[in-house]
Amino acid sequence: MRFSHAALGAAWLLSGSVTAHPADIYSVFTNPSNNWDAHTTIEFPNSTAFENATERWNTFDEPTFSIAITPGTDADVAKAVKLARSNNFPFLGTGGRHSSSVTLGALQNGVAIDLSGLNSVSVDSAAATVTVGGGVRFGAVVDPVYEAGFEVPIGSYAYPGMVGATIGGGVGRWQGLHGLIIDNLLSVRMVTADGNLITVSNTSYPDLWWAVRGAAANFGLITSATYLRPLINGGQLMNAHFILPASANASYFDYLASLQGTMPAELATITFIMWNDTIGESQILINWVWIGPEEEGQKYIAPLYNLNPTEVSVEMVAWNKITNTAAFGLGVPICEPVHIKGYGANFRNLSSTTYQDVFRDMSDFYAAYPDGRGSSVEIEIFAPQAVAQVADDATAYPWRDSLGISFGWNSTATEQAGDAMAMQVRAAFAATGGYSGLATYVSYAHGDETLEQMWGGNVPRLQQLKEKYDPDNVFRFFHDLAQ
Ligand SMILES: Cc1cc2nc3c(=O)[nH]c(=O)nc-3n(C[C@H](O)[C@H](O)[C@H](O)COP(=O)(O)OP(=O)(O)OC[C@H]3O[C@@H](n4cnc5c(N)ncnc54)[C@H](O)[C@@H]3O)c2cc1C
Ligand SMILES: *[C@@H]1O[C@H](CO)[C@@H](O)[C@H](O)[C@H]1NC(C)=O
Ligand SMILES: *[C@@H]1O[C@H](CO)[C@@H](O)[C@H](O)[C@H]1NC(C)=O
Ligand SMILES: *[C@@H]1O[C@H](CO)[C@@H](O)[C@H](O)[C@H]1NC(C)=O
Numbered sequence: 001m002r003f004s005h006a007a008l009g010a011a012w013l014l015s016g017s018v019t020a021h022p023a024d025i026y027s028v029f030t031n032p033s034n035n036w037d038a039h040t041t042i043e044f045p046n047s048t049a050f051e052n053a054t055e056r057w058n059t060f061d062e063p064t065f066s067i068a069i070t071p072g073t074d075a076d077v078a079k080a081v082k083l084a085r086s087n088n089f090p091f092l093g094t095g096g097r098h099s100s101s102v103t104l105g106a107l108q109n110g111v112a113i114d115l116s117g118l119n120s121v122s123v124d125s126a127a128a129t130v131t132v133g134g135g136v137r138f139g140a141v142v143d144p145v146y147e148a149g150f151e152v153p154i155g156s157y158a159y160p161g162m163v164g165a166t167i168g169g170g171v172g173r174w175q176g177l178h179g180l181i182i183d184n185l186l187s188v189r190m191v192t193a194d195g196n197l198i199t200v201s202n203t204s205y206p207d208l209w210w211a212v213r214g215a216a217a218n219f220g221l222i223t224s225a226t227y228l229r230p231l232i233n234g235g236q237l238m239n240a241h242f243i244l245p246a247s248a249n250a251s252y253f254d255y256l257a258s259l260q261g262t263m264p265a266e267l268a269t270i271t272f273i274m275w276n277d278t279i280g281e282s283q284i285l286i287n288w289v290w291i292g293p294e295e296e297g298q299k300y301i302a303p304l305y306n307l308n309p310t311e312v313s314v315e316m317v318a319w320n321k322i323t324n325t326a327a328f329g330l331g332v333p334i335c336e337p338v339h340i341k342g343y344g345a346n347f348r349n350l351s352s353t354t355y356q357d358v359f360r361d362m363s364d365f366y367a368a369y370p371d372g373r374g375s376s377v378e379i380e381i382f383a384p385q386a387v388a389q390v391a392d393d394a395t396a397y398p399w400r401d402s403l404g405i406s407f408g409w410n411s412t413a414t415e416q417a418g419d420a421m422a423m424q425v426r427a428a429f430a431a432t433g434g435y436s437g438l439a440t441y442v443s444y445a446h447g448d449e450t451l452e453q454m455w456g457g458n459v460p461r462l463q464q465l466k467e468k469y470d471p472d473n474v475f476r477f478f479h480d481l482a483q
């Protein structure tokens with residue numbers, strides 16, 4: 001009997017599906033002896049509150065839950081982890097719920113530890129730091145930090161979790177000046193697999209600190225994170241948008257690729273290959289941001305005016321307004337719930353030929369499959385200087401020499417053709433990206449990559465730390481390190 005229980009436990013630990021009845025999970029969590037904090041809430045799948053606590057940006061291959069707990073305190077996160085573990089209930093901590101990784105779908109009928117209740121944003125002006133709760137989204141951080149007269153590197157859009165997007169590395173427009181978001185992180189408070197609440201920094205659990213910056217989702221639940229934040233150019237940056245016709249593709253991509261080796265630290269470029277329904281053609285939508293004075297930035301965007309743009313908009317904006325004004329405000333609809341597959345590929349070599357080929361193939365795809373016209377390819381090329389200043393072995397993020405990342409989306413409406421197209425685009429970026437094969441930032445990974453394709457040569461060291469800090473692999477649903 002004892003043996004068969006153990007065997008059962010092991011089997012489900014591997015498969016991720018729950019054998020416990022939802023009502024049992026519910027009574028374990030609602031037992032008054034748990035003494036939850038008054039701000040902690042527990043939701044069952046018959047309520048709007050449950051939907052609010054579990055709704056994801058992308059509903060494709062999503063995890064499902066029998067219960068959601070929204071802890072109001074760090075201590076209750078620790079308690080929830082202990083309770084889930086002692087009852088063998090698989091669980092997932094969730095932040096901004098923006099990951100598209102299909103690996104998360106391996107968790108069915110689990111326990112959601114919804115970190116959105118940890119929503120504080122606290123600026124310490126004297127220390128020049130900001131501490132954010134584990135479930136805070138980028139959009140909630142920017143105003144308090146800006147109003148206090150500071151800055152913190154953020155991602156390109158407002159809705160992903162700040163901590164969730166930090167821990168894979170955290171790419172964004174400030175890379176040339178401040179490095180990755182992890183390079184601005186000073187310390188975290190984290191609940192470990194044992195349910196202990198610890199501080200992790202360069203002086204507290206330094207081995208774990210290395211893993212946290214690139215792979216924290218596999219090591220614990222961060223209840224709060226503290227960052228550095230200097231202010232540049234009075235917080236003002238130049239936000240430039242252009243829509244270019246399909247006919248300009250070769251000239252534009254030649255100019256984009258010419259940034260290799262010459263890209264100034266202040267520049268960040270995002271390029272969308274997309275369909276335009278009004279004109280019935282593919283187009284290039286670009287958003288270049290210059291983190292500095294407009295006169296300097298204009299020098300770099302000057303060549304774009306000669307590419308027959310159909311729309312141009314250049315404005316100075318405060319850095320805290322960039323996520324919602326970037327790409328003609330596209331950052332807002334991008335975060336509406338979708339049902340898509342996401343794919344990513346890093347590259348350190350820029351290749352105009354590759355971008356032209358992808359543009360041609362996407363244009364052919366849109367023509368052949370009207371259902372797939374919502375698909376787009378996003379090419380993010382951010383300056384490399386400050387990222388490269390940090391030693392390769394300082395953190396678990398392996399692609400410090402990357403210049404860019406493509407993040408492709410495709411519809412499931414034309415599933416087979418869309419999948420084939422997405423694979424073809426990813427392979428095209430990988431072929432000329434300058435790495436030996438596919439290299440993908442873990443937070444942009446689809447879920448079909450090998451561990452080496454996401455963490456490069458850091459896999460053995462990560463696995464050793466995994467053995468030390470999470471030997472039972474309870475944090476396994478985001479790109480399982482023990483796979
Ligand atoms: C529209 C969009 C824009 C994006 N822009 C950027 C960008 O500019 N830069 C960038 O680097 N990435 C970006 N990403 C990718 C993003 O980093 C990942 O999707 C990330 O996983 C999102 O974190 P989340 O908290 O929103 O997601 P969730 O789905 O809630 O979590 C994803 C994983 O992270 C873990 N996690 C979340 N919070 C915590 C925490 N507090 N402690 C421990 N583990 C946690 C979860 O357990 C889960 O395993 C973007 C994604 C989308 C969809
Ligand atoms: C939801 O389910 C829980 C657990 O079974 C139950 O206690 C609660 O009354 C239900 N609420 C509604 C509104 O049905
Ligand atoms: C769910 O979220 C919506 C939108 O934010 C909010 O208006 C509503 O009050 C929430 N409902 C519950 C029960 O939390
Ligand atoms: C730890 O980080 C602080 C703040 O960034 C820095 O001053 C210090 O040198 C670092 N210590 C080590 C051992 O890396």
Ligand SMILES: *[C@@H]1O[C@H](CO)[C@@H](O)[C@H](O)[C@H]1NC(C)=O
Pocket residue numbers: 246247248249250251282359360363
């Ligand atoms: C891309 O540019 C090339 C070179 O100017 C041109 O021949 C081609 O038609 C363009 N592609 C599309 C889809 O318009």
Ligand SMILES: *[C@@H]1O[C@H](CO)[C@@H](O)[C@H](O)[C@H]1NC(C)=O
Pocket residue numbers: 243276277278279285310311
């Ligand atoms: C489509 O193209 C037209 C003309 O080129 C342009 O004005 C419009 O803004 C584009 N629409 C979108 C949604 O990009």
Ligand SMILES: *[C@@H]1O[C@H](CO)[C@@H](O)[C@H](O)[C@H]1NC(C)=O
Pocket residue numbers: 349431432433434435
């Ligand atoms: C990448 O660029 C380097 C340096 O220019 C070059 O040696 C290498 O061949 C390129 N790799 C690929 C795959 O294009």
Ligand SMILES: CC(=O)N[C@H]1CO[C@H](CO)[C@@H](O)[C@@H]1O
Pocket residue numbers: 338340371372373374375376409410411412413
């Ligand atoms: C992000 C994105 O472009 N998603 C689209 C994928 O395709 C479907 C169907 O065409 C669209 O509805 C989505 O908007």
